Amino acid sequence: MALSLDLKRSIWQVVASIPVGRVATYGQIASMAGQPGRARWVGRLLSELPQATTLPWHRVVNASGQITNPHALIQIQRNASGQITNPHALIQIQRLALEGIKVNNARLSLKQHQWQP
DNA sequence: CCTATGACCATAG
DNA sequence: CCTATGGCCATAG
Numbered sequence: 819m820a821l822s823l824d825l826k827r828s829i830w831q832v833v834a835s836i837p838v839g840r841v842a843t844y845g846q847i848a849s850m851a852g853q854p855g856r857a858r859w860v861g862r863l864l865s866e867l868p869q870a871t872t873l874p875w876h877r878v879v880n881a882s883g884q885i886t887n888p889h890a891l892i893q894i895q896r897n898a899s900g901q902i903t904n905p906h907a908l909i910q911i912q913r914l915a916l917e918g919i920k921v922n923n924a925r926l927s928l929k930q931h932q933w934q935p
Numbered sequence: 936c937c938t939a940t941g942a943c944c945a946t947a948g
Numbered sequence: 949c950c951t952a953t954g955g956c957c958a959t960a961g
Contacts, residue, residue: 819940834938843943843944844942844943844944845943845944848943855944856943856944857942857944857945858942859943860942860943861941861942861944862941862942863944864942865941867943875942878942879942880942880943880944881943881944881945883946887942888942889942890942891942911944930936
């Protein structure tokens with residue numbers, strides 16, 4: 819079944835409504851958008867977001883509370899002068915930290931932070 | 936049509 | 949905690 823723009827919009831809407839300081843899982847978002855079983859598709863949709871998006875994609879993790887966004891897992895690299903070579907390193911972890919969510923080894927506590935409407 | 940590939944998930948050991 | 953397994957489902961070739 820081809821996926822319409824409407825279905826994409828319903829996913830985006832749910833992601834946009836995750837409160838600050840809370841997180842949601844891929845499967846949770848799919849279900850809340852009325853599309854249970856499409857967790858993988860949620861991940862792909864987020865991977866296609868423009869870099870300048872205002873959508874809080876950093877509040878989405880997998881069912882184990884782990885960050886699986888490869889861009890967020892890039893290690894910080896520095897040149898000989900000590901300057902960061904890769905500005906995109908650890909974006910997701912940094913944004914979550916700003917919202918008061920601790921991440922250790924790419925893992926956070928769903929028990930404490932999962933969004934439960 | 937078939938296979939391969941994911942920012943996934945639940946379960947079993 | 950970890951790995952392995954089978955299922956999931958849209959897309960790409």
